[in-house]
Amino acid sequence: MSYAALAFGRHFGIQASTASATEEFSYAAFFGIVFFAPIAESLMIRACYGILSSVWRERQNFEYAIAIATLAGLLHSLVTPMWFFPVFWSFFVFVLSWLRWRQEGGKYQSLVLMAPHAVQNLLAFLMVFVMNDL
Template identity: 40%
Template sequence: MIRKILAEPVPPLWKHILMLWPVVMLPAMLVGGLAQLGALAIGMQPLRFGTAPGGGWVSSFQSVLFAPFVETLLLSLLIEISTKAGLRRLPVAVLSGAVAGLLHAIVAPLWFFPTAWAFFVYACAYLAWRPLSIAKALSAAALLHALNNATTVALLLLIA
């Protein structure tokens, strides 16, 4: 079932986003937590969330609205170039996740793991809706990304 909702649009768009939300959040939280434990086990400095996602409402706003919009535009550019180059859907989604994970790891190395998974799912959402329209594809990825970030920000604000 998960493979189907990653590969095919499930109209209406809002329903598909809500179906993908736990597919993004739960594995990202799991892999992020395991990465933290691994870092601690080898003596690496763990990622400290104290003020993350940057502290304050401005940073929260950026995480929930600005980042999903800008990053989805960049994601769509990578996806469109990759598909025009002849890559199939799965390699495009994996590449998208890896590139986004690496870029986020510049800020904090442990962000690679949850970010790579999340962007893999955003790319799948984009690719599922792309045959219908680019607007729906962008909306699918950006709204899912915004929902994921909003959930993360809310959780961080609760524990801070």
């Protein structure tokens, strides 16, 4: 679920084409969106990078980030087409940051990938419920 895209669309008066995002708070949805999704999607990003780096030799981080972000955007847009662009941009930033951190040999590589994703999902999740109360 892309609560960020849902909140962004609502801000500009655009409703999602499907009723895929629940509008009632649940702890399961909160846990899934804020904790599970960043962990699972980070593992998928690492797997995609592993596959791409074995197929595409000697590519720039920018190219890997574009490819992985496009895939993430396409998968998220299967639910609602308007989710492609916000998801593409956020995953592009997440992947590029992670690849740069990884290249420098920094510790906590997984945390660099998961933490911004979790914060973005938390803020978007909260925005959806705050906007419902207005």
